[in-house]
Every structure is written in structure tokens, then in C-alpha cells.
Amino acid sequence: xxxxxxxxxxxxxxxxxxxxxxxxxxxxxxxxxxxxxxxxxxxxxxxxxxxxxxxxxxxxxxxxxxxxxxxxxxxxxxxxxxxxxxxxxxxxxxxxxxxxxxxxxxxxxxxxxxxxxxxxxxxxxxxxxxxxxxxxxxxxxxxxxxxxxxxxxxxxxxxxxxxxxxxxxxxxxxxxxxxxxxxxxxxxxxxxxxxxxxxxxxxxxxxxxxxxxxxxxxxxxxxxxxxxxxxxxxxxxxxxxxxxxxxxxxxxxxxxxxxxxxxxxxxxxxxxxxxxxxxxxxxxxxxxxxxxxxxxxxxxxxxxxxxxxxxxxxxxxxxxxxxxxxxxxxxxxxxxxxxxxxxxxxxxxxxxxxxxxxxxxxx
Amino acid sequence: xxxxxxxxxxxxxxxxxxxxxxxxxxxxxxxxxxxxxxxxxxxxxxxxxxxxxxxxxxxxxxxxxxxxxxxxxxxxxxxxxxxxxxxxxxxxxxxxxxxxxxxxxxxxxxxxxxxxxxxxxxxxxxxxxxxx
Numbered sequence: 001x002x003x004x005x006x007x008x009x010x011x012x013x014x015x016x017x018x019x020x021x022x023x024x025x026x027x028x029x030x031x032x033x034x035x036x037x038x039x040x041x042x043x044x045x046x047x048x049x050x051x052x053x054x055x056x057x058x059x060x061x062x063x064x065x066x067x068x069x070x071x072x073x074x075x076x077x078x079x080x081x082x083x084x085x086x087x088x089x090x091x092x093x094x095x096x097x098x099x100x101x102x103x104x105x106x107x108x109x110x111x112x113x114x115x116x117x118x119x120x121x122x123x124x125x126x127x128x129x130x131x132x133x134x135x136x137x138x139x140x141x142x143x144x145x146x147x148x149x150x151x152x153x154x155x156x157x158x159x160x161x162x163x164x165x166x167x168x169x170x171x172x173x174x175x176x177x178x179x180x181x182x183x184x185x186x187x188x189x190x191x192x193x194x195x196x197x198x199x200x201x202x203x204x205x206x207x208x209x210x211x212x213x214x215x216x217x218x219x220x221x222x223x224x225x226x227x228x229x230x231x232x233x234x235x236x237x238x239x240x241x242x243x244x245x246x247x248x249x250x251x252x253x254x255x256x257x258x259x260x261x262x263x264x265x266x267x268x269x270x271x272x273x274x275x276x277x278x279x280x281x282x283x284x285x286x287x288x289x290x291x292x293x294x295x296x297x298x299x300x301x302x303x304x305x306x307x308x309x310x311x312x313x314x315x316x317x318x319x320x321x322x323x324x325x326x327x328x329x330x331x332x333x334x335x336x337x338x339x340x341x342x343x344x345x346x347x348x349x350x351x352x353x354x355x356x357x358x359x360x361x362x363x
Numbered sequence: 364x365x366x367x368x369x370x371x372x373x374x375x376x377x378x379x380x381x382x383x384x385x386x387x388x389x390x391x392x393x394x395x396x397x398x399x400x401x402x403x404x405x406x407x408x409x410x411x412x413x414x415x416x417x418x419x420x421x422x423x424x425x426x427x428x429x430x431x432x433x434x435x436x437x438x439x440x441x442x443x444x445x446x447x448x449x450x451x452x453x454x455x456x457x458x459x460x461x462x463x464x465x466x467x468x469x470x471x472x473x474x475x476x477x478x479x480x481x482x483x484x485x486x487x488x489x490x491x492x493x494x495x
Contacts (some may be wrong), residue, residue: 034414038474212495
């Protein structure tokens with residue numbers, strides 16, 4: 001009997017030893033951070049040598065820089081030349097003579113047109129003039145004087161993605177008031193581009209985060225990649241979830257770019273129907289299953305849901321085929337789909353007890 | 364006062380089944396509790412990054428004021444009693460300063476215009492990256 005117990009003790013010790021050993025045998029993680037697209041880009045690569053991971057990360061960052069310069073909505077390059085998007089916008093403003101554009105930009109615009117129409121115009125990258133009027137086309141923006149007449153006239157111009165005609169590598173706009181701002185599309189496009197590149201390079205495990213939009217490849221060692229979701233009002237995570245291979249996550253929030261005026265918050269997400277920043281919602285998070293455009297959808301799909309009135313949010317999600325989403329309203333109450341709730345672990349004690357949380361069914 | 368080696372040897376040989384059981388169960392319990400309760404919550408260090416480089420990593424329990432020069436200019440970071448915060452920043456909107464004190468592992472404050480970030484690091488990361 002005593003022998004048997006000694007063995008038990010030995011087994012317990014062995015288990016402890018194995019556990020300790022395992023924690024030292026984690027696959028190497030290479031982590032790099034950089035500032036592109038006016039935000040933080042964070043790339044983690046697991047299971048590659050440090051040298052290879054650094055080369056891959058740098059390649060991705062160079063691609064991002066290039067895309068950023070190509071699509072910048074208001075800056076010119078070092079020689080004072082506008083971006084490819086800037087040139088297109090000037091041409092649109094001057095009339096409807098077609099101008100040449102790259103195949104890459106043509107594909108992006110066609111995709112954005114389809115998504116805009118699918119969202120019934122709530123995702124509308126053609127409202128650059130409105131965004132600019134609200135002062136968000138600056139690195140350092142400030143509270144503006146609200147010019148109701150000007151906003152009304154910018155809305156009345158009805159700039160829409162459907163005004164743009166793309167044919168044989170050229171484009172023109174039937175509405176001179178169209179000004180493209182791909183701020184709600186480019187980061188998602190960049191995620192897909194980087195994920196595609198890494199898979200091509202046979203990288204099996206990586207995590208890419210562009211300003212909070214994230215796509216996962218493989219796992220982090222023997223565990224899935226774990227993502228924290230930012231609380232819109234506190235500097236902490238409201239919840240965590242595991243992002244499996246190929247999944248992407250994106251959030252639109254009123255706390256990323258905003259200004260305060262008479263103690264009211266004006267965020268950068270503007271309702272194209274009335275021209276005003278949305279004030280009924282703090283954050284919308286969407287989770288996108290594996291798909292060759294998961295990144296784009298993680299960036300785009302949160303916008304129409306954010307902009308739609310609280311009662312219309314489920315329909316806005318359904319139009320884009322989104323089943324996993326979470327809304328945090330102006331009073332910090334949570335509405336979450338059952339599919340999303342299943343994947344989420346609350347970090348916040350109140351939410352864990354399901355206070356201020358309403359679960360909805362989307363099927 | 365002190366038990367001699369023979370005495371210890373004797374007492375071990377005289378341990379009964381119950382004693383062994385207590386030893387075995389308590390060892391397993393200690394290992395289990397250590398794994399699960401060893402405080403992961405409170406962070407131990409703060410990592411300051413400037414642009415794409417790690418600028419420095421500081422112990423959170425040693426109070427200090429750190430001056431860091433970012434893309435716009437000099438920011439001041441306060442560290443004290445297991446917490447860290449942006450105290451001063453040359454950026455326009457001051458989001459980073461308004462974030463206030465960070466004290467849990469995994470929390471981060473990022474100043475995009477000045478390209479400086481703070482990240483609290485603990486025994487264990489509660490998540491690999493942050494969605495915002």
C-alpha cells in the first residue's frame with residue numbers, strides 16, 4: 001500500500017516537472033510594432049526564426065506603407081504629389097472625364113461599391129466631403145463650429161458609390177460631390193493582403209493587428225490566438241475571445257477619433273443620411289469566419305451596424321451576412337448575438353453576471 | 364531540540380497510509396493552487412515603445428518619472444505603486460493622458476500622434492493582442 005502511495009507521489013512530481021518543462025518549450029514568438037495608416041500595426045509570428053520573422057514583418061510593413069500612400073485621403077507625398085486616390089478625387093470633382101487607375105484600386109472600388117449597395121448606403125466611402133467638413137481629415141483635429149446649412153447641403157448632394165463608373169482601368173463619377181475616403185476599408189484590405197502573403201510564404205502561425213482590426217493565422221503555440229476587446233470607456237478589456245485560424249475581428253468605436261463640444265461627443269463615424277456623427281452607440285464589434293475577404297468584412301461590416309438606429313442594427317448586420325456581433329450602446333448596455341456570446345469570456349465582473357447584457361438570436 | 368537523522372528516518376518509516384495520502388494530496392493541491400492563483404492580474408513591468416523600437420522596460424514598483432521623445436516631442440510617463448500613466452504629452456487631443464493609470468497586465472495606452480506606447484507586462488498575458 002505504501003509503495004503504491006509513493007508511486008502516486010512520484011507521478012505527481014513528474015507531472016509538475018513536465019508542466020515546468022513545457023512552459024520553457026513554447027515556440028518562439030517574434031513581435032513587431034510600427035505606425036502605419038495613422039495607427040499602430042502589430043505583427044506576431046510564431047514558429048519562424050527571428051531573422052525570417054523580421055524579414056517577413058518588414059515586407060508586410062513596406063506593403064502597408066505603399067498602400068497607405070496610395071490611398072491617403074488628404075496628404076500628398078514628399079514631392080507634394082497627391083496619392084492615387086487624391087488624383088481620382090480631383091478628377092471626380094472636375095467633371096466626368098474618365099481617368100486611369102491601377103487594377104488594384106479598381107478592384108477595391110468595385111468591392112467597396114458592392115458592399116455599399118449591400119449595406120443600403122450605410123457604408124459609404126463617397127462622403128469624404130462630410131468627413132472633411134467635420135474636421136477629421138487632419139492628423140490633429142479639433143472641435144468645429146457646427147454649420148447646419150453646410151451639412152444639410154453636403155447630405156443633399158447625395159454622394160454615393162453608385163455614382164462611380166469603372167471601366168477598362170478607368171473611372172469617372174457622375175456626381176462631382178463624390179470624394180472617396182477608404183478609411184473604413186483600407187485596413188481590412190491590408191489585413192487580407194498580409195494574411196495572403198504570409199500563407200504564401202508558408203507561415204502557419206501569425207497574428208496581424210492594424211489599429212484594432214485583427215486577423216489570425218493558425219495558433220500561438222498549442223493555444224488559439226487570444227484577443228482582448230477594449231472597453232469603450234475604460235483602459236481595460238471588456239472581454240476576451242479565441243480567434244481561430246482565418247477568423248477576423250473588427251470594432252468601430254466612438255473613442256478612437258472624436259472631439260468633445262459642449263460636453264457632447266462627436267466621433268468620426270458619420271451617418272450619411274443626416275451628415276452627423278453617430279451618438280447612440282459607443283462600439284460595435286464584428287467577428288468574421290474564415291473567408292478570403294474576412295479582413296475587409298471585419299473593417300467594413302461594423303460601420304453600417306454602428307450607424308443604424310438601435311432597433312435596426314440586427315437587420316443592418318443581416319444585410320452583410322454578419323451573425324457574430326456585439327453592440328455597446330450610449331448607456332454602456334450590451335446587445336450581443338448568441339453566436340458571439342458563445343465565443344466570448346467577459347473580463348468585466350458586471351457583464352459576467354449578465355447585468356446590462358441582452359442576448360439576441362440571429363437565425 | 365533538533366531531530367536526528369535516525370529519528371527522521373524512523374518517523375518516515377512509521378508514516379501510515381493516511382499520512383502518505385495527506386502528503387500526496389497536499390502536494391497536488393499546492394501545484395494546482397500555484398498554477399491557478401499565482402497572481403497574473405497585477406502587472407510587474409511596463410514596456411515603453413517609441414515607433415517600432417522597444418525604448419525601455421521598467422519595474423512598476425519603483426516610482427519614477429520617465430521622459431521619452433516621440434515623433435512630436437517629449438512625453439512624460441509616471442510610474443508608481445504598480446501603475447503607469449502618460450502624465451504629459453505634446454499631442455493635441457491628449458487621449459493618452461486621459462486614459463489615466465494602467466495597473467493590470469495586458470493594459471496598454473497608445474499615443475498615435477507621438478508614436479509612443481505603454482504596455483503592462485505580467486506573469487502571464489491575458490490576451491495576445493487588443494481589438495479596439
